[in-house]
Amino acid sequence: MACNETLANGIREIIRSFSEEFTEKKMFGGLSFLYKGKMTVGIIKEELVVRIVSEKEQAMLDFPYVRPMDFTKRPMKEFIYVSEEGLKTEEQLVQWITLGLEHAKSKLK
Template sequence: MAYDEELAKRIRHAITLFPEDFTEKKMFGGVAFLYQGKMTVGPVKNELMVRVIKSKMENVLNQEFVRPMDFTGKPMKEFIFVSPEGFSTEEQLQNWIELGLEHAKSKLK
């Protein structure tokens, strides 16, 4: 399964603006960007996969261009997909990365 390399490049550039160090790992047919070994965001095909803390899932899922991440017919907990319209600007992409980073940090406590 291919992923949008241009989106991956945008994410690589965007994460340089964060003081945290991210790593990359191929998974879900795309590439995931991890913080201290915990997934944050990544391109899957032409969509953006984002990890979201449980307490924010309901509100996030009510946003336009967002849907549950579903590979097998059952939504994965604390994972969403954002369609390209939802991260068309760099500010929108930064917001999704911040959300994914928040999730990763919550798993380190």
């Protein structure tokens, strides 16, 4: 599997503290973490992939370490990549996971 295992283990550790139950699934050639079947965050190689509610997407793209997910050579709606610079602290990773969980819950309504 082509993903950063250190990052995957960090995500696993953090989601244990959430009351929600997550599952893991191989997706996009990497690893994704899902809530009730909806993707929250994932890892492709060294980058974090985050699902973002559309209302927050542009604000997140303003960060220098965030870019649109262009896995298909075109930006995908509500998907962003976060480089290692945006993952330096546990707090940052918690924030990204929380945003991904917010997106998943919005799709379950």
